[in-house]
Amino acid sequence: MTALTERETGIAASIAAADRVRKEMSQMQSENEKLMMQAREESSAMLKEAKETRDRIVAEAKDLAKIEANKIIADAQLQIQQQKMAAITEVKNEIGKLAVDVAEKVLRTQLSTADAQNHYASLLAEEVKLN
Secondary structure, X not given: OHHHXXXXXXXXXXXXXXXXXXXXXXXXHHHHHHHHHHHHHHXXXXXXXXXXXXXXXXXXXXXXHHHHHHHHHHHHHHHHXXXXXXXXXXXXXXXXXXXXXXXXXXXXXXXXXXXXXXXXXXXXXXXXXXX
C-alpha cells in the first residue's frame, strides 16, 4: 500500500510540475509576444524616422538645386546682356568709322579742285557770320 501511496504522490507531483511548467511556458510565450510587439513598434518607429530624414534630405537637396539653377540662369542672363551691349557698342563704333570714311571720301571728291575748296571756305565763313 505504501507503494501505491508513493505512486500517487509521485503522479501528483508530476502533474503539479507539469502544470507549473505549462504556466511558465504560457508566461514565457506571453513575454515573448510582448517583446516581439515592442520590437515591431521600435522597428516601425525607426523606419518612420528614417523615411522622414530621407524626405527632409531630399527636400533640402531640391531646394539647394533650385537655388543653384536660379543662380546659374541669372549669371547666364547677365553674361548675355553684357555680350549684347559689347556687340552693340562694337556695331556703333564700326558705323561711326564708316560714316567718317564716307564723309572723308565725299569731301575729297567735292573739294578736289581749288575752286571747290574756295567756295566751301566761303560758305563756312558765311555760316560763322550768321551765328
